[in-house]
Amino acid sequence: MTAYAVDAQHYWYDQDEQERGRRILEAMRLYRAAEAAMRRRTRDQMHMGENDLLALRFLLRAKQEHGVVSPTELGAYLGIKTSSVTVMIDRLEDAGHVVRRPSPVDRRRIVVETTEYADAEVRKTLTDMHSRMIGATAGIEPEIAAGIVSFLDRMREAVDEIEA
Secondary structure, eight states, X not given: OOHHHHHHHTTTSOHHHHHHHHHHHHHHHHHHHHHHHHHHHHHHHHTOOHHHHHHHHHHHHHHHTTOOBOHHHHHHHHXXXXXXXXXXXXHHHHTTSEEEEEOSSOTTSEEEEEOHHXXXXXXXXXXXXXXXXXXXXXXXOHHHHHHHHHHHHHHHHHHHTOOO
């Protein structure tokens, strides 16, 4: 095959751009696999299932923002049925992670809040992980950081548009 023939194969697309895209997607795949393994180790360390940990993080964020969360809102966030939410809240309450309280707006309803114990346990478990992840961003130029965020936003939008 001559040099001309090799170049002619790439006439319809930019091989460098496709190769760059392939390397980026492969790096993302490897990151997602590492992150999934880290989350599994975190859940195992905290003796929780995936939804339990997601619920705690959601409730802690709401508490930080001075919001209250109803079981219905929690179920909607997690995409699970009311009966499953009840079982999960019972389990988290038995473990000392959450409490049920009357709603401050409507006493007939309840809200779910995390306990100080849950806050301390999550902080203890996740602080090192978050520090390492923030450390990995150290030294990234502001323009490059903006490009990374833009890229990740575009990737999120691309996968959100995929019909199941």
